[in-house]
Amino acid sequence: MKIVIADDHAVVRSGFSMILNYQPDMEVVATAADGIEAYQMVAKHNPDVLLMDLSMPPGESGLIATGKISSDYPDTRILILTMYDDEEYLFHVLKNGAAGYVLKNAPDEELLTAIRTVHQGETYIHSKMATSLVREFIKKDQESSDSDPFNLLTKREIEVLPLVAKGYGNKEIAEKLFISVKTVEVHKAKIMEKLGLKSRPELVEYALKKKLLDF
Structure with missing residues (x-):
């Protein structure tokens, strides 16, 4: 599978590229330093999976770019990379079109599993966060119904x-x-x-x- 990595830290892009390129079924075809560059790389390479950092100052954020890319290039599955173990983040990234969510400090095995999972058309959510997602979804759905x-x-x-x-x-x-x-x-x-x-x-x-x- 072809993969693009978007992160504002060069050392992170390099580290993830080494891990993924070592896998027989993965190839990092491009990297990006912000959301705008991520969009450009997806347009150019048509990757199967995009690893997207949420926070990439001072460039365009991953959250904004995720919405644009998922709309214009729906065949590219977006897996969010972040340091934040927060259900509010999780809810927003999935709502914006991401196919999954994995923490940057997760073990390599989990990252690889997450990539293969979203590539197969499924959604990857850590089991601990799944409960939070369901709870948040129900809460927001009720709030929306009550206020609309x-x-x-x-x-x-x-x-x-x-x-x-x-x-x-x-x-x-x-x-x-x-x-x-x-x-x-x-x-x-x-x-x-x-x-x-x-x-x-x-x-x-x-x-x-x-x-x-x-x-």
């Missing part, structure tokens, strides 16, 4: 919202949903009130963010 006004909308209001955003008039919406024009007007008013919106452009922007225009 979208969850206040009724099923019918969710049907009306994208039609309004697409520019349909009250009569057209009424015909599509087999309801009265007056009922459409009531639904529109309630939608605006529940979502805290003041105008149709705001409603269109909201529908775009929620990916409701293909509903």
Whole structure:
């Protein structure tokens, strides 16, 4: 497998390169000192796995680069390298598209296992951190559900919202949903009130963010 290593410390890049190149199934094809260079190396070499440090001052951080690379080069699996044993870090890197997370002070065997695991299309998380991830995910999901006004909308209001955003008039919406024009007007008013919106452009922007225009 082809591997790119991104870390702001040359000694770290060199050390990891020696370990990985010694493996019969691994080859380090490039290294990078920050997120921008990591993106460039991925674009140039199309690696199977990218080892990405999270903190690379003063260049672009690994977290930002991870989001860009995972979006533009989804075939490259990103394994985060970090010193931080923190579930908040773990949650964010996975949310940004990373396929795994390994500590820099982990034994060589664990690093190699992590690389082979993400290369096979799986996610690598240390067993101790897996529990924290599940706990954090449940917590954030509950917080999101509690605070998102979208969850206040009724099923019918969710049907009306994208039609309004697409520019349909009250009569057209009424015909599509087999309801009265007056009922459409009531639904529109309630939608605006529940979502805290003041105008149709705001409603269109909201529908775009929620990916409701293909509903």
